Amino acid sequence: MSQNTASVWLKNPLGIHTGTDADARGGIVVDGARVRELVPAGSAPAAPVDQVVDASRHVIIPGLINTHHHFYQTLTRAWAPVVSAELFPWLKGLYGLWAGLTPRDLELATTVALAELLLSGCTTAADHHYLFPEGLENGIDVQVEVVRRLGMRATLTRGSMSLGEEDGGLPPQRTVQDADVILADSERLIAAHHERGEGAFVQIGLAPCSPFSVTTGAMRDTAALADRLDVRLHTHLAETLDEEDFCREMFGLRTVDYLESVGWLTERTWLAHGIHFDDAEIARLGAAGTAVSHCATSNMRLASGIARVLELEDAGAPVGLGVDGSASNDGSNMIQEVRQALYLQRLRYGAAAVTPERALDWATAGSARALGRDDLGVLAPGKQADLAMFTLDELRFSGSHDPVAALLLCGADRADRVMVGGDWRVLDGAVVGLDVPQLIAHHSEAARGLLARHS
Numbered sequence: 001m002s003q004n005t006a007s008v009w010l011k012n013p014l015g016i017h018t019g020t021d022a023d024a025r026g027g028i029v030v031d032g033a034r035v036r037e038l039v040p041a042g043s044a045p046a047a048p049v050d051q052v053v054d055a056s057r058h059v060i061i062p063g064l065i066n067t068h069h070h071f072y073q074t075l076t077r078a079w080a081p082v083v084s085a086e087l088f089p090w091l092k093g094l095y096g097l098w099a100g101l102t103p104r105d106l107e108l109a110t111t112v113a114l115a116e117l118l119l120s121g122c123t124t125a126a127d128h129h130y131l132f133p134e135g136l137e138n139g140i141d142v143q144v145e146v147v148r149r150l151g152m153r154a155t156l157t158r159g160s161m162s163l164g165e166e167d168g169g170l171p172p173q174r175t176v177q178d179a180d181v182i183l184a185d186s187e188r189l190i191a192a193h194h195e196r197g198e199g200a201f202v203q204i205g206l207a208p209c210s211p212f213s214v215t216t217g218a219m220r221d222t223a224a225l226a227d228r229l230d231v232r233l234h235t236h237l238a239e240t241l242d243e244e245d246f247c248r249e250m251f252g253l254r255t256v257d258y259l260e261s262v263g264w265l266t267e268r269t270w271l272a273h274g275i276h277f278d279d280a281e282i283a284r285l286g287a288a289g290t291a292v293s294h295c296a297t298s299n300m301r302l303a304s305g306i307a308r309v310l311e312l313e314d315a316g317a318p319v320g321l322g323v324d325g326s327a328s329n330d331g332s333n334m335i336q337e338v339r340q341a342l343y344l345q346r347l348r349y350g351a352a353a354v355t356p357e358r359a360l361d362w363a364t365a366g367s368a369r370a371l372g373r374d375d376l377g378v379l380a381p382g383k384q385a386d387l388a389m390f391t392l393d394e395l396r397f398s399g400s401h402d403p404v405a406a407l408l409l410c411g412a413d414r415a416d417r418v419m420v421g422g423d424w425r426v427l428d429g430a431v432v433g434l435d436v437p438q439l440i441a442h443h444s445e446a447a448r449g450l451l452a453r454h455s
Contacts, residue, residue, distance in 0.1 A: 004423050007029060007031040007048075007050045008030050008049060008050065008052070009027055009045050009051070010053050010055045010058075010060060010387075010389070011026070011039075011053060011054055011055055012025075012026060012027055012055060013027055013058050014057060014403050015403025015406075016061075016404070017060070017360055017404045018038060018062070018378060018379040018380065019062050019361055019364055019380075020379070023038070024040070025040065025041035026039030026040050026041050026043045027055055027060075028379055029045045029049060030385040030419070030422050033421040034381075034382060034383065035379055035380060035382065035383050038380065055389065057392075058390060058391055059390045059391075059407055060387055060389050061121065061360060061387065061390075061404075062365075062376075062377055062378055062387055062388075063121065063123025063124065063364070063386030063388055063419070064120070064335060064338070064363045064367075064388060065124040065363060065364060065371065065376060065377060066124070066125040066321070066323055066332075066334050067270060067293040067322045067367045067371060068128060068293040068295055068323070069125055069322060069324065069325060069326075069332065070127065070128055070129065071109050071114070071129065072109045072129065073109070073326040073327035074109045074116075074443070075108075075109050075450050076097060076098070076327045077326050077330035079093075079451075082327075085302075086302050087240045087242060087243075087302050090328070091171075094327060095170075095172050096172060096454060097450065098131050099131070099133045099174050100133070100453045101131060102136065103135070103138070103139070103142050104446065105449075106129075106143065107146060108439070108446050110146040111149075111434075111443075112332075112443050113127075114147065114150050114152055114154075114332075115434055115439065116331065116332035116333060117152070117323075117333075118152060118415075119333075119414055119426060119429070120336065120413065121335050121388030121418060122334035122335075122418075123152060123376075123386040124152065124153040124155070126154065126156075126322070127155075127156050128157050128207050128236075129156070130213075131159075132160075132185075133174060134174075137185070140156055140158055140189050141192075144156060148202065150431070151425045152425065153200070153201050153202075153386070153420060153421075154202055155232070156202065156203070157205040158185060158205070158206055159208065159209050160182040160207070161175055161177070161209045162176050162177060162214050162215045163212070163218075164176040167215075168250060170212045179218045179221060186206050186222070187229070189204050190204045194229075194231060199384055199421060205233065205234050206225060206232075206234070207234040209235065209236065210243070211250070211251070212243060212246045212247075216261075223262060223264050224263065227263075232270065232371065232372050233266075233270075234269070234272070235269075235271060236271070237255050237259060237271040237272070237273065238255045238256075238274050239272070239273035239276075239304050240275070240304050240305070243276075254281070255281075256284055256285065259290075265285070265288045266288055266289070268372075269291070270290070270291035270292065270320070270370040271293065272293045272322065273293070274293075274294070274307055275299060275305040275307045275308075277312075279311075282311050282315050285312065285315065285317045286314075289316060291318035291320065291370035292307065292318075293320050293321065293322040293370060294320070294321050294341055295321070295324040295337075296341040296343075296345075297323065297324070297329045297331075297336075298323075299344070302328055306344055306348050309348075310345070310353060310354075319362055319366045320362060320363070320367030320368075320370035321338060321362050323337045335388075335407065335412050335414075338360060339359075339409075339411060341359050342408055345359070356408045356409065359408060360404075384421055385419055386419065386420050387418070388415045388418050388419075389417040390414075391416045392406055392410075396411055397412075415429070
């Protein structure tokens with residue numbers, strides 16, 4: 001939790017997007033871990049502040065919220081054998097490589113992913129970790145330590161795979177676990193790490209990997225456990241047409257019918273990708289309040305398709321953004337992901353329907369809804385003081401006029417300052433307390449070692 005009790009006025013920003021209709025052109029007052037006040041243009045704070053930060057060079061936005069990632073995949077970016085593969089062959093090519101992960105590998109991969117996210121203006125990240133080969137049984141505990149060290153917020157999901165190749169699934173047998181082991185560890189992790197209420201820094205969700213890697217019984221039992229312990233549910237769904245075909249052949253059901261049959265069609269659930277839904281399925285998802293994480297870059301990289309984001313939103317389904325794993329993106333840059341989502345959705349719906357502000361709202365308020373958080377995602381009095389500040393001093397921004405639009409249209413990629421719960425986690429474009437050159441050296445060595453063990 002934040003230890004900061006001081007108040008600070010981020011004064012007169014160059015531009016600001018709060019996610020609300022309030023006038024905040026005079027800036028924001030942060031008091032401790034929360035936003036205290038939005039200051040209108042030409043005004044001063046209603047009460048004295050301890051510190052004033054001149055924000056006249058900065059564009060301020062709510063902290064970006066990443067709703068889908070696989071941190072461990074930072075070790076397998078741009079791996080030549082799968083650079084031009086689509087989802088199923090891509091997975092089959094990588095599963096065996098990933099099975100060699102060690103706890104140290106995961107620690108480094110998680111640190112790299114979170115540092116990249118922080119530097120891109122991201123303050124909260126959801127990770128979907130479903131690989132627990134021998135020796136990596138405590139993988140989520142490793143991730144919790146890294147999250148706390150970096151001072152970010154995270155929803156860490158206890159993923160699982162229980163349907164191996166021998167039973168008609170996609171993953172190799174050495175990457176699957178028995179359902180009773182999965183459920184017992186899920187309950188342990190929730191008891192050990194899950195924080196409740198506003199301001200939570202670490203939350204645990206339950207996340208069977210996908211219909212093609214988890215048994216029906218495991219899906220059903222996980223939903224029951226999540227309901228009993230009141231945590232969120234996450235899985236991949238309707239990412240590709242291959243997956244739709246798999247569900248028809250394996251279960252005799254389309255993806256949303258399968259989701260409902262195992263007790264997952266609820267507001268507790270958020271789905272990764274959600275591309276191949278028909279009109280009736282979109283209506284059912286919206287009526288249930290089931291959220292979707294739109295992963296624009298990954299969907300383009302794997303040629304999976306374009307999610308029907310506006311129709312999902314109109315139906316009532318919360319929509320957030322996710323960078324997805326760093327073996328299908330191949331980065332962890334959240335502000336660039338917002339730009340990709342803006343452009344990809346304009347291909348489907350046209351320019352007027354998808355504004356820069358709407359895309360930013362997917363990555364902030366929409367993502368917060370997807371993760372079940374009502375204390376994040378907008379800059380408003382009483383909300384958590386999670387924000388990102390970008391400068392427009394680089395050549396790419398020269399000649400730009402609308403500061404908020406320029407973040408996306410001119411291609412911002414790195415925040416100058418990032419605050420999480422009132423504490424500065426990025427200052428002058430650097431993660432506070434992190435030796436990045438050393439991290440790169442150790443992470444690169446781990447990536448080479450993982451490949452060497454596989455070959």
